[in-house]
Amino acid sequence: MVIVSLPVIKMKNGQIKILLFPIIALTISCSTHKGLIKKEKTDFGTIKYYVQTDSNHFDYIDRKKDKRILIRVDNSIYYSIYYDYIAKHTKQDKALGYWLFYGEVPKETHEPKSYKKLSELDSLVLSRSDEILDSLKWTNFKRWNGATAFQIEVVYYHGFPKNEKFKPY
Numbered sequence: 001m002v003i004v005s006l007p008v009i010k011m012k013n014g015q016i017k018i019l020l021f022p023i024i025a026l027t028i029s030c031s032t033h034k035g036l037i038k039k040e041k042t043d044f045g046t047i048k049y050y051v052q053t054d055s056n057h058f059d060y061i062d063r064k065k066d067k068r069i070l071i072r073v074d075n076s077i078y079y080s081i082y083y084d085y086i087a088k089h090t091k092q093d094k095a096l097g098y099w100l101f102y103g104e105v106p107k108e109t110h111e112p113k114s115y116k117k118l119s120e121l122d123s124l125v126l127s128r129s130d131e132i133l134d135s136l137k138w139t140n141f142k143r144w145n146g147a148t149a150f151q152i153e154v155v156y157y158h159g160f161p162k163n164e165k166f167k168p169y
Contacts, residue, residue, distance in 0.1 A: 034070065037132055044121045045074035049132055069132060069141070070168055071125050078168035081129055083141050088122070088150055089168055094160035098150035100126075100142070105149050115149040122150070 038049040053067040071079040076091040088098035098116065105115045118126075126144035133141050160166075 038128070040128075042124065044124070045076075047125060047128075048072045049128065051132075051136065067138075069129055069138075071129060072168075073121065073125065075166075077121075079125055079129070080168045081133070081141060083138075086126070086142050086144060086147075087168075089166075091166050094166060095154060095156040097153050097155040099153070100144060100147045101149045101151040102146050103148065114152040116152055117149045118147065 034050050034052040036048060037051055040047050048071070050070040050072070051067070052070050069079075069081040071081070073079075078089045080087045080089075086100040088100075090096070090098070101115060105117075126147075130143055130145070133139075133143070
């Protein structure tokens with residue numbers, strides 16, 4: 001009798017697990033509010049444009065920045081466009097942060113800041129982002145017009161954390 005009842009208990013637990021998995025997956029997927037807007041294949045790789053609203057996983061950002069345009073290039077480069085700045089993060093240089101710089105790049109500065117001129121990929125991605133911002137009617141977001149370079153800063157002074165997942169800012 002005991003042997004017969006054990007498979008029934010396992011079956012019930014299995015059914016519960018099967019029912020809980022889609023519910024948990026749906027809850028997690030709905031909590032990020034990230035939707036794919038555009039996907040295009042280029043010489044640089046596949047570029048995906050997302051709109052992310054009311055995200056709960058960028059806690060350091062104030063509530064005014066609860067939405068952004070997120071651009072991903074082959075899981076190796078992320079661009080984040082907010083209302084007051086544009087950031088870039090690369091898998092190659094995980095410890096560095098790139099912020100869009102406007103104006104003339106200084107020849108000599110007293111601060112140890114570096115600059116990197118905009119690449120062809122940067123120009124392509126950012127010009128498409130302006131089109132997306134226009135289509136969404138997000139007029140108060142930062143645009144790339146007038147930008148000349150990215151200002152580079154060290155984000156992780158002791159190296160990128162070993163257990164940290166590479167993700168956008």
